[in-house]
Amino acid sequence: MLKKTLKTLALSALLAGTALSASAQDYKIRATANSNENDEDYDGLVVFKNYVEAASNGAIEVELFIGTQLCSNGAECLQGVADGSIDIYISTSGGASGIFPYVQVLDLPYLMSDDRIAEHVLSGDFVRTMRNMALEDSGDAIRLMTVGNTGGWRNFANTQRRVTGPADMEGMKIRTVVADLPQELVKAMGAAPTPIPWPELFTSLQTGVVEGSKNGITDIMGMKFPDAGLQYVTLDGHAYMGALWWMSNKTFTDMPEDMRRVVVDGFYALQQATFASPKRKSIAAYEQFVSEGGDLYVPTPDEKAAFRTSATPVYDWFKGNVTRGPEIFDALAVAVAAAEADTNAARDKDLN
Template sequence: MKHLITGALTAALLASTAATAWAQDAAYTLRATANSNENDEDYDGLVVFKNYVEAASNGQIAVEMFIGTQLCSTGEECLQGVADGSIDIYIATSGGTASLFPFVQVLDLPYLMADDRVAEAVLDNGSDFVADMRARVLESSGDQIRLMTIGNTGGWRNIATTTTPVATPADMAGLKIRTVPAELPQVLATALGASPTAIPWPELFTSLQTGVVEGTANGITDIMSMKFPDAGLKNLTLDQHAYMGALWFMNNAKFLEMPEDLRKVVADGFYQLQQATFASPKRKSIEAYEAFAAAGGTVYVPTAEEKAAFQEAAAPVQEWFRTNVDGGGEVLDSFLAEIEAVNARLATEYEAELN
């Protein structure tokens, strides 16, 4: 046992020494930031990205990680940093990006993707939809910002409340629901009969505790990492209305200045990152649901009929997106076409798997 421990410590020290040497000898240094913490899927993804890129480039690329608000604090500020080159890599949700790239809100359109298997295939780096989104980001940013991949940050958005348990859209009537400042989530809350209230994330605990809002739409890992049950959040409805996509951006000039072999390493690194963020919420949600139940929380899974009622109530949000977002119709058609193609392919795969 002593030899095993000594060997493990030696390996760790060698890895640390190698990483330090790589950082010193690197021809390219990438400054990556995530406005989260070390318990978040974003952090998990960046650790995987850093490890892969530094090793696969044989130290030619070093990755510096800045977790929290060391480099920037808002989506607009961080994306400006990516555009001007002071930040090389940044991760944002669609809500945090919508003010600059309104079309990314397509990821928040409700009840379009059935489950993880569908969502992960739709967001595959080689899909036509992701290629369309990448082209739109480049064009909208004047070729300054590049969309590298779309991962996940927290699983699926579900309806959670402090007061009335929600089983149908009728239960949403008049509920004060917290949303991000982006318009689409507010339109969705209104369509479901609720009263949307934009609340900054750091203020949500107190807002739930004091009754400023009576509910929110978040994934279970976020709910538990922020200890929202302590603020009175006790009811969770697994309607899974939106997959919590995470958009990873990079300064385009920094990417293109590297030789092609290193660009491939970076692209492959983002693939590794994406897969890590797909997996991380699945594992973390197990413990999070257990903790939610232990804190007195109750979980409700809507029936097929109840889910259909939510879909019907939320249907006007698609028309809002087509009408109010520049290029919204084209982006939504691209999204729907990818979903349809994935569903058709999965039907064939299930036929082979189940028979």
Template sequence: MLKTLTKSLMVASILASAPLAAAWAGSHAINLRATANSNENDEDYDGLVVFKNYVEQASNGAITVELFIGTQLCSNGAECLQGVADGSIDIYISTSGGASGIFPFVQVLDLPYLMADDRVAEKVLENDTEFMKTMKQKVLENSQGSIRLMTVGNTGGWRNFANTKRRVASPSDMEGLKIRTVVADLPQELVRALGASPTPIPWPELFTSFQTGVVEGSKNGITDIMGMKFPDAGLQYVTLDGHAYMGALWFMNNEQFSGLSDDLKRVVIDGFYQLQQATFASPKRKSIQAYQDFAAGGGDLYVPTPDEKAAFKEAAAPVFDWFQSNVDGGGDVYNALLASVEEAEAEIAAERGSDLE
């Protein structure tokens, strides 16, 4: 009796999954080439591992994901995004600075002091918000339909000011410091607004630049600071102002995505959701040990008071006008971000109120 029941259940299961299996089996196997210009200790890698595992299992092997970590396929944002556009790369993750040469409006993620914490940022970056819809539409339009923005996750927590010289508790403490930035315009404008000197330096050269005094500070998350051993190069002061959420933009070749069946599109979309959640969580866990190690090594961690943080935001005010005036599409994404932040804050306040009842 038990054997008969087991056999019946197996047959029922096979028949139930047959239409989906047949649909996938009838198409050629799909291999997605995904790259991240980082390393296996990075949040980007954590996200890709989760994405690969989910997509391969949920598609029953109809999709395979091949990971290229580092510079095997491309070495910088412009080169990698060109690879996505022409189809030699299927999936690529970039910081806002890395993608700004192709999509200048993504620098909106570097506008300072707009999102208060992780809870706000994670709501704002949900796929159905006004901000994300606007960003996705602009990426498609500006790439002539060749590149699709799939999701925005996190790559290192929050940007904080760090330096080799002194504790920074107010904008006046930034005066004269040479701060490393990426080549993107907005981070340089922010550093100037705070009275420091922006100095674009390639990431691999930053350790030596701290040692030699070419730069005296940077805008990084603690996991990057400790992962690159910057305290050994003299970086001993970190101000936890959390001026920008370190957004990770995940792009995909639009032709590859559009050519998938609806079932496989859903698998890929859900895979990017899993990836996003993994990158949200990874920096929170890794930063605990990173902060402990920084302090144990003699590093100075300073948390600005609310009044001090307000002073930083006030000093940075010219950056908002600059962004809207000088970045094509900047006003649209800026207004969409403000609207989504306001909505997120209202939702969170309601949720907290409900929990307190």
């Protein structure tokens, strides 16, 4: 009996130390993702909900709305965050670029070389810089909480031939979103950008309206694009598929400090979950692609350098045409350099 009582007291002490204080007032957070339960975004939200509700000792309830129940696109959802009808929303950089055009910096090609560098950058002050910019530009209404991942890395894929360098893409019709930056990248590669809505991409590949796209492997296999003729994937890794997690700044700042701490730590847990999820899911997706006859090509270091060289005009375009582009470009360049230095130093220590 005494042993059981001691265990109960120990558990109570642990919860008290984790949640700090359970306010008499309850807090309800409405979080939405325009995706589905097979997506990394959902994985992240489940981790966030579980952590926040447990660590707040039930003072915070997180309601999940997956799909388009609360809003259907980036502009509409971010307006909901701004007016407080939505507390948390996840967008791609393209989905938020209409309001915060500089977030497209995450789509600039070949700046971050691998997961380790990208995760270092997105866990540091670069995200805080972008947060401050978004708060300033939204009148302190929309707060960027963290940046995770939603699908791994974007790679070039097509229905025509193996691509080992930009010359192989000459004249190829590549599907892009409507945003300018991905179209500039496709043009820099010598291909023809063709904006096509996502739901129409399967048919467009099948009928030859487009001959390629730039997607992560989980999206390619999830949408069954090989059945539409997409048989060639080149692992050039031109962009890390960043997921921007936004929160109503009023909802956040109206909470007492102990509850804000729980929310911040919840977003850290969410970020780690979305960093990990695509790595696991991509294994089976790549295996399926190859087993079904797909051609998966890994560029050599020299070939990767050729892709990077061809893409350099996009950096100048971004700095010259995107509002606050030079400011956020410089912030990313500094963060990448620091990440590379830290990561290489850590590698050297581990090698010796």
